[in-house]
Structure formats: C-alpha cells, structure tokens
Amino acid sequence: MAHLLEAKNITKRFGGLTAVDNVSFHVDEGEVVALVGDNGAGKSTLIKIISGVHKPDEGEIFLNGQEIHIDSPIDAISHGIETIYQDLALAENMDVPSNIFLGRERTKKILGFVNVVDYEHMSSESRKVLDRLDIRIPSLKSNIRNLSGGQRQAVAISRSIYWNAKVLIMDEPTAALGISEQKKVLELVSSLRKQGIAIIIISHQMYDVFSVADRIIVMRRGIKAGERLVKDTSTEEIVSLIVGAESVEKRSQ
Amino acid sequence: MAAESTSNGERLKQGAPGGGGFFQTAIGRFSARNWALIFLFIMIVIFSLGSSGFFDIVNFQNIIHLSTGAFLLAAAELLVVITGGIDLSIGYVYGLSSVLGAKVMQILYAGGAGGAGSMPVWQVIALGCLAALSVSILPGLANGVLVTRFRVPPFIATMGMWGICNGITLFLADGFMPVMGAPSEINAIGNSYFLYIDPSKSISFFAKPSYITQANIRSVLRLVPNSLFLSLAVLLVLGFVLGRTRFGKHTYAIGGSMDAAIRSGINVNRHLVMIYVIASFVSGVAGLFNLFQTGIGNYTPSGANYELMAVAAVVIGGASLTGGKGRILGTAVGVLVLAVLENGLQIIGVSAFYRYIGVGVLLTIAVIIDRAFPDLF
Amino acid sequence: MQTETAEKQGTLPELLGRNWIALFIVLLVVFFSVVARSFFSFDTAQLIFFNGTEVFLLAIAELFVIITGGIDLSVGFVMGFATVVSSKLMVACVALGFSPFWSILAASVVTLLIGLVPGLVNGWLVACLRVPAFIATFSMLGVTHGISELLTQGIPTKNLPALAGDIGNGSFFYVAPGGAISFFSRPQVARGQTVLAIIPNMVIFAFLFIFLFAFILGKMKFGRHLYAIGGNIDAAIRSGINVKRDLIKAYVISSLFASLAGLSYVMKYITGKPDAGANMLLEAIAAVVIGGASMAGGSGTVGRTILGALVIAILETGLRIIGMQTFMTYILVGVILILAVIIDQVFPNRNR
Numbered sequence: 001m002a003h004l005l006e007a008k009n010i011t012k013r014f015g016g017l018t019a020v021d022n023v024s025f026h027v028d029e030g031e032v033v034a035l036v037g038d039n040g041a042g043k044s045t046l047i048k049i050i051s052g053v054h055k056p057d058e059g060e061i062f063l064n065g066q067e068i069h070i071d072s073p074i075d076a077i078s079h080g081i082e083t084i085y086q087d088l089a090l091a092e093n094m095d096v097p098s099n100i101f102l103g104r105e106r107t108k109k110i111l112g113f114v115n116v117v118d119y120e121h122m123s124s125e126s127r128k129v130l131d132r133l134d135i136r137i138p139s140l141k142s143n144i145r146n147l148s149g150g151q152r153q154a155v156a157i158s159r160s161i162y163w164n165a166k167v168l169i170m171d172e173p174t175a176a177l178g179i180s181e182q183k184k185v186l187e188l189v190s191s192l193r194k195q196g197i198a199i200i201i202i203s204h205q206m207y208d209v210f211s212v213a214d215r216i217i218v219m220r221r222g223i224k225a226g227e228r229l230v231k232d233t234s235t236e237e238i239v240s241l242i243v244g245a246e247s248v249e250k251r252s253q
Numbered sequence: 254m255a256a257e258s259t260s261n262g263e264r265l266k267q268g269a270p271g272g273g274g275f276f277q278t279a280i281g282r283f284s285a286r287n288w289a290l291i292f293l294f295i296m297i298v299i300f301s302l303g304s305s306g307f308f309d310i311v312n313f314q315n316i317i318h319l320s321t322g323a324f325l326l327a328a329a330e331l332l333v334v335i336t337g338g339i340d341l342s343i344g345y346v347y348g349l350s351s352v353l354g355a356k357v358m359q360i361l362y363a364g365g366a367g368g369a370g371s372m373p374v375w376q377v378i379a380l381g382c383l384a385a386l387s388v389s390i391l392p393g394l395a396n397g398v399l400v401t402r403f404r405v406p407p408f409i410a411t412m413g414m415w416g417i418c419n420g421i422t423l424f425l426a427d428g429f430m431p432v433m434g435a436p437s438e439i440n441a442i443g444n445s446y447f448l449y450i451d452p453s454k455s456i457s458f459f460a461k462p463s464y465i466t467q468a469n470i471r472s473v474l475r476l477v478p479n480s481l482f483l484s485l486a487v488l489l490v491l492g493f494v495l496g497r498t499r500f501g502k503h504t505y506a507i508g509g510s511m512d513a514a515i516r517s518g519i520n521v522n523r524h525l526v527m528i529y530v531i532a533s534f535v536s537g538v539a540g541l542f543n544l545f546q547t548g549i550g551n552y553t554p555s556g557a558n559y560e561l562m563a564v565a566a567v568v569i570g571g572a573s574l575t576g577g578k579g580r581i582l583g584t585a586v587g588v589l590v591l592a593v594l595e596n597g598l599q600i601i602g603v604s605a606f607y608r609y610i611g612v613g614v615l616l617t618i619a620v621i622i623d624r625a626f627p628d629l630f
Numbered sequence: 631m632q633t634e635t636a637e638k639q640g641t642l643p644e645l646l647g648r649n650w651i652a653l654f655i656v657l658l659v660v661f662f663s664v665v666a667r668s669f670f671s672f673d674t675a676q677l678i679f680f681n682g683t684e685v686f687l688l689a690i691a692e693l694f695v696i697i698t699g700g701i702d703l704s705v706g707f708v709m710g711f712a713t714v715v716s717s718k719l720m721v722a723c724v725a726l727g728f729s730p731f732w733s734i735l736a737a738s739v740v741t742l743l744i745g746l747v748p749g750l751v752n753g754w755l756v757a758c759l760r761v762p763a764f765i766a767t768f769s770m771l772g773v774t775h776g777i778s779e780l781l782t783q784g785i786p787t788k789n790l791p792a793l794a795g796d797i798g799n800g801s802f803f804y805v806a807p808g809g810a811i812s813f814f815s816r817p818q819v820a821r822g823q824t825v826l827a828i829i830p831n832m833v834i835f836a837f838l839f840i841f842l843f844a845f846i847l848g849k850m851k852f853g854r855h856l857y858a859i860g861g862n863i864d865a866a867i868r869s870g871i872n873v874k875r876d877l878i879k880a881y882v883i884s885s886l887f888a889s890l891a892g893l894s895y896v897m898k899y900i901t902g903k904p905d906a907g908a909n910m911l912l913e914a915i916a917a918v919v920i921g922g923a924s925m926a927g928g929s930g931t932v933g934r935t936i937l938g939a940l941v942i943a944i945l946e947t948g949l950r951i952i953g954m955q956t957f958m959t960y961i962l963v964g965v966i967l968i969l970a971v972i973i974d975q976v977f978p979n980r981n982r
C-alpha cells in the first residue's frame with residue numbers, strides 16, 4: 001500500500017551549499033515522525049520543501065502514491081498539508097475564531113446579495129474544534145496577544161485541523177514553552193495521531209521525541225544519517241547519529 | 254531559528270526588481286550607488302544646454318544660498334532617520350525659531366530705537382538669536398523624552414510637536430502675519446558674500462565696497478555667499494561626528510538594531526534624546542538663517558511640507574527610513590538635486606509646479622533603486 | 631493553559647481610562663457650554679458636524695490605510711486635487727450648456743472616478759514594488775499638488791453654478807414656523823421668523839459613505855483581511871489572503887474618501903484650490919490615533935475614529951465660538967494626539 005506522504009530523493013542547494021542532499025522519507029496515517037539533527041542540518045529546509053516555501057532542485061513528492069507538485073504554501077494547504085511554523089503565523093491583533101478562519105472566513109448573505117462575515121458560525125465551529133482537541137481557552141473573543149504560548153500553539157494547531165489537515169508539519173512546536181505547556185502540546189499531538197493525522201515534528205528535545213514519535217529520522221549536514229523506530233532505539237544512539245562519527249573521533253583525539 | 258519564520262518575507266522580496274546584467278559590473282554598481290549624483294550632473298548638463306542663464310556662477314551661488322535652509326533641515330532629519338525614527342516637527346521648529354527670533358529683535362529694537370542708552374544693534378541681534386536657539390531645543394527635548402520615556406512612536410510624538418510648535422508660532426506671529434521690525438543689519442549678514450571683486454579697482458571681504466550701490470552691485474563679482482560657510486560647517490561637523498566618532502557609531506547601531514544596541518550597553522534612551530535635541534537645534538539654526546536671509550520672521554505655511562521635503566532629500570541621498578543607513582554627503586546631494594530641479598525648471602521657463610511632480614517621481618525611484626540593490630549601500 | 635482572561639471588566643478608573651474619549655468629549659462640551667452660553671444648542675451641534683465633514687472623511691481615508699500598518703500622506707492634496715478637478719469640470723459642463731444639476735452630478739461622479747487613480751498608484755507602489763507607504767504617498771502628495779497647481783495656475787476656481795453652494799450649505803429638511811416641513815429648500819417665510827434647518831446635506835452625504843464603509847470594514851471578509859494584514863502580514867500571506875490586492879484596495883478607498891472630502895469642500899465653499907486640504911493631514915491622522923488605532927497597524931474602527939474626529943471638530947468650532955484663534959486648535963490637537971497614545975498605553979485592551 002502507498003504511503004500517505006512520501007518524498008523521494010529530495011535535494012536542495014543554496015548556491016554552493018547543499019542544504020538537503022538526496023533525502024527520502026515517508027509518513028503514514030496516524031503516525032508521528034520526528035525529524036532531528038544539529039543546527040543547520042537541513043531539517044527546516046526539508047519541511048519547507050514539503051510545505052511549498054522552497055522548490056526542490058531534485059526529487060519527487062507523492063501523496064497516496066500520486067505524484068504532486070507543490071509550488072506555493074497555498075498548494076500544500078490545498079493538498080491537506082498544513083504547516084505550523086515556529087512563529088505560528090497568527091494575527092495577534094485578532095481573536096481566536098478570526099484566526100482559525102483567517103483567509104477562509106465563513107460568510108452569510110444578508111439582503112439577498114451582500115456577503116457578511118458570519119461571526120457566530122465561525123465562533124461555534126471554533127468552539128467545536130477546540131473541544132474536539134480538548135483545548136481550553138477561557139474566552140474565544142480574547143485577542144491572540146492575550147493568550148499564553150501554549151494556547152497560541154493550540155490555536156495554530158486547531159486552525160490546521162479544522163481545515164482537514166491530512167499531514168501536519170510542526171517546526172519546533174515546544175521550543176518557546178514552559179514545562180506544563182510543552183506537556184499539553186505533546187498530549188495534543190498524541191490525540192491528533194489517534195484521529196489518523198500524519199504528523200512530522202521537528203524537535204531538539206529528546207524527551208519530546210521519545211514521548212510522542214513512532215519513528216525518528218536523523219539528519220546531518222543535509223543527508224539522512226539514519227532512521228529508527230522509537231521502540232528499537234535509545235537516546236544515546238540517536239544522539240550519536242546526530243553528532244556523527246567524525247565529531248566523535250574529533251572529541252576522542 | 255527566527256530567520257526561518259521570514260520565509261514568506263523572502264518570497265515577497267523576490268518580487269522586487271532584480272539587479273542583473275549591467276548592474277553587476279563595476280560601473281553599474283557605481284552608478285546604482287551614486288545615481289543621485291549622476292542624475293544631478295545630467296540635470297546640470299541639460300539645464301545648461303537648455304538655457305543661457307543656468308550655467309552661471311551667479312546662478313550656482315544662488316542655488317547654494319537659497320538651499321541653505323533646506324540643507325540644514327535635511328541634516329537634522331538625517332540624524333533622526335539614521336536612528337530609525339522620523340521627525341515631523343522640524344519644519345515647524347524652523348518657523349518657530351524664525352518668528353521668535355524676529356519677535357525678540359523687534360521688541361528690543363523698537364524699545365531701544367532712538368531712545369538714549371539704547372541697546373547696540375549687535376546686542377539686539379545676539380539676544381534674538383540666543384532666544385530662538387534656546388527655545389528651539391525644547392521641542393527636541395520633548396520629542397526625545399516622549400519617544401524614550403513614554404514610548405510614544407516618533408511619528409506621533411513629532412507630529413504632536415508639529416501642532417504645538419505651529420500653534421505657538423502662529424500665536425507669536427499674531428495669526429498669519431510675518432514678523433517685521435528686526436534690525437536691517439541681519440539682512441546684510443544673511444545675504445552678503447565672503448569676497449567682492451571689482452575688476453577695475455578693488456577687492457573687499459564680507460561687505461561690498463562702499464562706493465558700490467545696490468543698483469550697480471552687478472558690476473562687482475561676488476564670490477562665496479556667507480551661507481555657504483554655515484552649510485559647510487554643518488556638513489563637516491556632522492560628517493565627522495557620524496563617520497568618525499563613537500556617538501556616530503552608536504547612532505547607526507541604534508538604527509540598525511535597537512535591541513542589539515541596548516544589549517551592547519549603549520545608553521539608547523539618552524542617545525535618542527540627544528539626537529532629537531540636536532535635530533531640533535539645527536532646525537532652529539535653519540529658521541534663524543531664514544530670518545537673516547529675508548529680514549522677517551516667517552511662520553511655516555500649512556502644506557509647505559518642509560519636513561517631508563527634508564525626508565525626501567535624505568532618502569534621495571541614500572538613507573533608508575528603516576534606519577541604520579545614510580550619510581551627510583548623500584543628503585547634501587539630495588538637497589542639491591531638489592534645488593537644481595526647482596531652479597533649472599524656473600530658468601528654462603517650465604512651470605515651477607512641475608517640481609512637485611519631479612520630487613515625487615525622484616523619491617520613488619530612489620526607493621526602488623534602494624530596494625533593488627540592498628547590499629550596495 | 632489557564633491564563634488571566636482578557637475580558638475582565640476592571641475597576642472604574644480602568645473603565646474610564648478605556649473610554650476616555652467619550653469622557654473627554656463630554657468634558658469639552660461642558661467646558662464650552664460654560665464659557666459660551668450659546669454653545670449648548672442644536673444649531674451648534676449641527677455646525678460642528680457641518681464644519682467637520684472634511685475631517686471626518688479624511689480621518690476615514692487615513693484609517694483604512696493605517697489599519698494595514700501603512701500611512702497616507704497624500705490625502706490632503708488628493709482632496710485639493712479633487713476640489714480642482716470637480717470645480718473645473720462643473721464650470722466646463724455649465725459652459726457646454728448642461729443644466730447646473732447635471733453638471734454638478736456629472737462632475738462629481740467623474741471626480742470620484744479620477745480620484746481612484748492616486749490610490750491605485752499608491753497601492754501598486756506599496757504592495758507590488760514594496761515602496762514604503764510614507765515615501766509612496768509623499769510622492770503622490772507632490773504629484774497631485776503639482777497637477778492641481780498646473781490646472782489652476784495659482785488661481786482658485788471661480789464661477790461655479792450657484793446650485794452647488796445651495797446644496798453644500800443647505801439642509802435635508804426645514805421646519806417653518808407653522809410646522810410645515812419642506813425638503814432641501816428653505817421655505818419662504820415672513821421676515822423675522824426663524825426657520826429650523828435640520829441636518830446639513832453635506833453631513834448626510836459624508837455619513838452615507840462612512841456608514842457604508844464602516845459596514846465593509848466591520849462585517850465583510852475584506853475588512854477582516856485588512857486587520858490581518860496590519861497584524862501580521864506573513865500570517866495573512868500564508869493563510870491565502872490576496873495581500874497585494876487588498877492593500878491596493880485600502881489605498882484606493884483612502885483616495886476615494888479624500889476625493890469625497892474634496893467634493894464636500896467644493897460644495898460648501900464654491901471654489902476649488904490645490905491647498906484646500908493642505909493643513910488637514912495632522913487632523914486626519916490625529917483623529918485616527920485619538921480613536922485608539924495604533925500606527926503599527928491591525929487596530930482601529932470607524933466608530934472610534936469618528937469619535938476622534940469629533941474631538942477635533944468640537945475643538946475647532948468651540949474655540950471659534952469662544953473667540954480663540956486658530957493657533958489654539960493646533961496646540962490642543964498636538965497635545966491630545968500625544969496624550970492619546972500615552973493614555974492608551976496605561977489602559978491597554980482598547981483594541982478593536
């Protein structure tokens with residue numbers, strides 16, 4: 001059976017630098033894949049290719065076995081590939097429903113011909129999706145500016161989910177959060193997996209990786225340095241893959 | 254990591270006109286960097302060919318003399334723009350200084366005139382200048398304090414100060430009246446030249462030979478208007494301060510990244526207050542020059558947009574409104590571009606109104622070039 | 631993920647702090663009423679709105695652009711441009727033999743169409759060429775100023791059809807002493823009897839457009855997109871909003887309202903001149919900021935902007951009634967502008 005999302009032999013160069021070098025990977029329904037690696041290993045570049053920010057120099061992307069072409073973030077979204085960037089891309093000056101529906105506002109007709117934004121509908125739909133993910137935000141009418149980091153992350157995730165994401169890509173979702181908020185986001189990831197969503201998560205936190213991921217892909221200097229199932233590996237092994245053989249040698253010199 | 258989030262900013266940037274081909278060559282890079290200078294040169298050539306009156310030492314000195322005020326205002330604006338701010342009040346500090354100086358001189362002069370033991374003229378003038386200059390520091394101080402202590406955006410703080418200065422000026426000017434009655438000596442100081450050469454007889458400094466009357470002044474060759482010394486002084490001092498001193502380095506650092514400047518231990522608040530005070534002071538000097546040049550105190554008419562013209566000169570001269578960039582020499586070129594445009598159009602007999610349009614077009618070109626070659630400047 | 635909620639109603643001072651404009655307006659009215667007995671009247675209220683139409687319209691012009699995080703410096707001279715174009719067109723149409731009514735109507739419609747052009751160019755420069763709004767709109771200020779001066783050659787337009795002044799200074803309806811009501815034209819009454827004029831035409835004209843665009847900004851998708859663009863332009867782009875198109879629209883609306891202000895001016899003062907709106911930039915921006923919008927973009931509403939403009943309109947008319955000169959208006963507008971920003975920092979959450 002074909003994988004939900006599969007990338008084959010992706011290469012991306014920036015001038016002389018090969019940021020991603022012939023990397024292949026896949027992710028299936030209800031699976032969480034963690035992408036790990038040192039700073040500058042090429043993780044973000046790889047997911048930006050999937051989410052339409054960068055175009056690959058070489059390689060193909062398949063969705064359910066069909067080759068797709070992703071030329072812009074909008075293309076990716078229309079294929080059900082949603083990305084939560086590190087900065088979340090929320091309009092801080094607007095409230096929760098406005099953000100969940102940003103750019104895709106529901107409208108209703110009044111007087112038979114004027115389309116006005118249907119705030120009540122957006123609000124109740126937002127409430128539904130937040131409930132489904134068991135996210136508690138005291139007032140939907142409060143602006144994003146007044147929410148905590150975890151709540152913002154949750155709003156960003158809800159937005160993706162509401163629009164029927166099949167694949168959810170998260171770039172360091174827990175980086176700027178406190179301990180309890182981190183836990184909450186990880187719980188959210190687990191509950192999304194149960195709902196059959198494929199998740200690619202970039203993280204530097206080994207704890208996160210081992211607590212939510214099914215599979216780990218390690219990148220080093222643009223290449224795929226290894227791939228392990230979480231149940232078959234250990235933190236030590238992943239760390240040594242991240243640092244790489246050369247570094248280990250250097251250190252022992 | 255933060256850089257990753259700007260991916261779409263990058264995508265927008267790619268929409269900007271690219272700098273391929275010609276502009277990659279050395280000559281191309283030079284001309285892109287110095288387009289304003291080249292443009293100035295081309296304008297001079299065109300106006301010189303287009304009319305007999307333009308290419309003339311008298312006219313050139315005239316251009317420089319008349320653009321003194323504009324240059325001083327642009328210099329003031331440059332300081333603020335480098336820090337990433339903007340000062341919309343300078344045009345009205347200019348008017349305030351001119352009117353206040355005239356008012357003080359008028360009162361002292363009228364009080365003393367004819368009366369026994371009256372104040373010497375030079376004292377009247379000195380006190381007028383002192384009053385104007387000391388008061389013109391205040392708007393800058395207020396701007397600086399509002400921007401740093403009260404976190405009012407520079408745009409708003411200085412716009413408010415625009416209203417306040419304009420109101421006070423109109424109050425002093427008794428509602429839309431130029432202030433007359435300052436000693437006529439100021440006019441002589443403001444409009445005389447360093448050197449007067451009468452080809453047949455003599456050379457004299459700073460004042461026309463006494464046997465020459467205003468009517469036959471044209472027979473004397475007048476060189477180097479006094480106002481040029483003022484501009485040169487500002488040019489040299491600011492050039493030195495911005496380019497060679499720690500104060501200058503800090504100014505650029507604040508404009509480049511406020512956070513980085515704070516973290517590297519620069520006293521950003523104090524520095525910004527000083528910048529706004531200096532800008533305001535220089536605008537006051539410009540206003541006084543206006544008084545010396547015209548002999549009357551002129552309020553700033555609404556819609557004169559002196560401050561916006563100053564911003565235009567600064568931007569044409571290569572500064573960026575996002576801060577961290579800009580040089581006084583470039584600003585001088587920017588001022589000259591606008592001055593030559595105005596003067597040349599007048600001389601070749603094209604309606605001077607085209608100059609408003611010209612400024613708009615030039616300014617937009619300046620920014621588009623700046624966008625296309627961000628690494629050049 | 632519990633946090634303190636944003637919607638705490640707060641203490642009384644906070645409530646007052648957040649609604650300080652309303653309080654301030656009340657204080658202004660009380661002040662002027664005490665100083666000048668004649669101030670507190672229906673006529674004065676009408677006069678304030680009548681004198682203020684241009685400020686209201688220009689404030690809305692500025693609001694649409696400020697919400698996106700931009701600025702439009704050209705509004706005053708686009709207004710002047712509109713006064714010149716419309717007045718010249720009216721004179722020309724009458725000269726061609728059209729009736730005054732049709733001349734005025736045709737000139738107004740054509741002016742509003744031409745008035746969209748500066749906005750289109752501004753929007754294109756800002757959205758497509760990424761010229762900073764400050765520069766793009768200042769350039770447009772120069773261009774519209776230059777063209778207006780070329781059109782008038784320094785002489786304000788004269789000889790407009792008298793009907794223009796009748797409309798511009800007339801009211802929606804009049805109540806004659808006997809209780810008879812007549813629309814649009816002042817009834818003939820015996821000398822010495824007073825006729826009550828109700829709602830100046832220009833106020834109705836201005837507020838028709840203001841209400842329409844309040845609706846668009848507050849209720850339609852496009853309006854929300856403007857807030858999103860001003861709040862986080864990257865987020866707006868990634869959520870598929872056509873940012874370039876919406877930005878251009880914002881500048882076009884700004885230009886449209888500036889032209890409306892120009893039309894209002896022409897009808898009221900029966901003349902057109904390039905600098906008709908020259909000194910109104912400060913007031914327009916001040917109205918928006920006093921109304922609680924942030925220059926950084928993403929906030930501001932039509933309602934609050936109108937309140938901000940009302941503060942300025944009351945000041946102007948009130949100071950004139952109590953015999954103060956113009957200079958006080960400048961000073962007070964400057965002071966209130968700065969205070970507005972400071973007060974809003976002390977009492978945040980006044981957004982939207």
Ligand SMILES: Nc1ncnc2c1ncn2[C@@H]1O[C@H](COP(=O)(O)OP(=O)(O)OP(=O)(O)O)[C@@H](O)[C@H]1O
Pocket residue numbers: 014017019037038039040041042043044045046254257
């Ligand atoms: N737009 C770009 N232009 C040029 N080089 C780039 C660009 N984006 C990334 N790079 C380079 O590609 C390499 C991989 O960067 P990438 O951001 O993918 O690393 P990363 O694994 O996400 O690192 P981190 O953990 O620090 O986020 C780096 O050397 C980076 O400098």
Ligand SMILES: [Mg+2]
Pocket residue numbers: 043044045254257
């Ligand atoms: Mg990264």
